[in-house]
Amino acid sequence: NLVAGCKYYYKVNRIQPVNNEAIGQVPLHKYVILHQGDAVWHLSNVSLDNERNELVGTAESLPPDHYYYLNTRVPGANRYKPATQNPIIEVHIYTVEHATENGVQFNVPVSAIQKIDLYEPDKGSTAASFILGGIGIVVGAMVVVGVIIALTKSSCPLVYAYDGNSYHFIGEMYGGAVNSSSEREDFMPLPGIKDVNGQYQLKISNELLERQYTNLAELIVVEHPDDMSVLVDKRGIVQTMSALKSPVLATDGNEQVCTNVLKSKDSLCYLFNQGNIENPEMSSLILGFERPNNAQSAKLVLNVKNSYWLDYIYGKFNEQFGTFFNEFNKRQKKVPQEKNVQWALDQGIPLSVYVGTSTGWQFVDYINTVGPLASRDVVVAVPLSEVSGDKVRIKLECGLMFWEADYAAIDFTVNQPLKTSFLPINTAFDERGKDISSSLFKIDKKYLYQPEVGNEAILSYPADTTGKNRRQSVFFHSCGYYEYIRNYTNEPDMAYLKTFREKGAFARFSKMHYDTFVNDKEFIAKALNNDSK
Numbered sequence: 001n002l003v004a005g006c007k008y009y010y011k012v013n014r015i016q017p018v019n020n021e022a023i024g025q026v027p028l029h030k031y032v033i034l035h036q037g038d039a040v041w042h043l044s045n046v047s048l049d050n051e052r053n054e055l056v057g058t059a060e061s062l063p064p065d066h067y068y069y070l071n072t073r074v075p076g077a078n079r080y081k082p083a084t085q086n087p088i089i090e091v092h093i094y095t096v097e098h099a100t101e102n103g104v105q106f107n108v109p110v111s112a113i114q115k116i117d118l119y120e121p122d123k124g125s126t127a128a129s130f131i132l133g134g135i136g137i138v139v140g141a142m143v144v145v146g147v148i149i150a151l152t153k154s155s156c157p158l159v160y161a162y163d164g165n166s167y168h169f170i171g172e173m174y175g176g177a178v179n180s181s182s183e184r185e186d187f188m189p190l191p192g193i194k195d196v197n198g199q200y201q202l203k204i205s206n207e208l209l210e211r212q213y214t215n216l217a218e219l220i221v222v223e224h225p226d227d228m229s230v231l232v233d234k235r236g237i238v239q240t241m242s243a244l245k246s247p248v249l250a251t252d253g254n255e256q257v258c259t260n261v262l263k264s265k266d267s268l269c270y271l272f273n274q275g276n277i278e279n280p281e282m283s284s285l286i287l288g289f290e291r292p293n294n295a296q297s298a299k300l301v302l303n304v305k306n307s308y309w310l311d312y313i314y315g316k317f318n319e320q321f322g323t324f325f326n327e328f329n330k331r332q333k334k335v336p337q338e339k340n341v342q343w344a345l346d347q348g349i350p351l352s353v354y355v356g357t358s359t360g361w362q363f364v365d366y367i368n369t370v371g372p373l374a375s376r377d378v379v380v381a382v383p384l385s386e387v388s389g390d391k392v393r394i395k396l397e398c399g400l401m402f403w404e405a406d407y408a409a410i411d412f413t414v415n416q417p418l419k420t421s422f423l424p425i426n427t428a429f430d431e432r433g434k435d436i437s438s439s440l441f442k443i444d445k446k447y448l449y450q451p452e453v454g455n456e457a458i459l460s461y462p463a464d465t466t467g468k469n470r471r472q473s474v475f476f477h478s479c480g481y482y483e484y485i486r487n488y489t490n491e492p493d494m495a496y497l498k499t500f501r502e503k504g505a506f507a508r509f510s511k512m513h514y515d516t517f518v519n520d521k522e523f524i525a526k527a528l529n530n531d532s533k
Contacts, residue, residue, distance in 0.1 A: 044433070161190055191377075199462065219422070262287075303375050305403070306371055324497075345366060347399065347506035367380065
């Protein structure tokens, strides 16, 4: 609710009059919608035939989730809901006479094209919305973060679930796996996914400047009693919870109490925006729980997501490599995964989990980045063999403002055996109708390759109806990685870049930039004028 008043906007870049040269500047790889009177189609495989002066494309019926913005304001800002709609990937072509139809192929004379509308983000209006939505709620940090959201975004493949009417956004998969050596599995909860005509249907899409490689896409279905909840941890182990307990006390790194913030999933989050007394670049949250019957193990359950600030500052870090960025990424592919993970831990990028013992804080595990667009329920198994007494203390730690926590609880019950089913893909087609299922059945060297904005894959799975009388929880098990597409022109400072090998250097880099933004009175004005520099 910290950004409940914020709105997202897009604008229309209109091309008129239209000729072959103008069409050459249109990103025809995006989602092309052809208008002809009141009729509309989606055109795929679109190309310009210069000899015949025609646009050629394969026509198909327009799906419901692209009907939202067939009519829009020009000029001016237009509002949209990013959780359910994505007009900024669309290109609208308007023709004034009947296009030649040849089977499913359309030939559109260039002379018949009245106008072309490119839908693009309206950064200025969105930034203003975030700022005005934050006034009266929070100051400083949230205002700055609101502006950052509007100016930049780089993340991971996006996942949507079909509810019978439209696709709704679920989350981001295998976050942080930014090169082939970082490829990893992900187990995303799919709360509320619906069986539509005996099928579960998902969409995974590339909506950012990156190349995405998905190796596996299957569903895991777990049957369990109504009074039990289940989550799959990052190692694929099903963890059961029957008696979740809220923390009796939660404090930040400066010993300020924030217990009530974590008792329910209400979007009122602990923002990890208080530096530790000893280390101002890092932030921690300490949770205290009552320990029943000298329990020897526990399961920590959190509802968390990454901050937009982390997304932004990681982009600024990449920018430091300048013209060396692509070469750096090429070299990173040869670095062992364990080394990359350790570097990220040393910089406070994952959310680290510790348990209090008689000899101090003992590292338990870390939570992989999940992206900033949606919160996710995660679970971490916590051994208590080194913990004495009737209290359990848990510490969560990360870089300043890298994570947000909405909910925290713990369960001390023993895991129960449950029926678990693995559902392979039934059908899988990309945005051009090509069958891509063979690349997603298992973890191997075959990948679904999505290199461009607008690439989509529609996946269907047979719903498991054998346990209809019991509650089912469904999880999306994926594996893969992605690569940023960046063409920086600045020259890198190699001596400075080498300092990022030091522990905590990235967190200090983040704190330096944050302090600069807070003290830059001209920054918000620049943002409102669409100056993203």
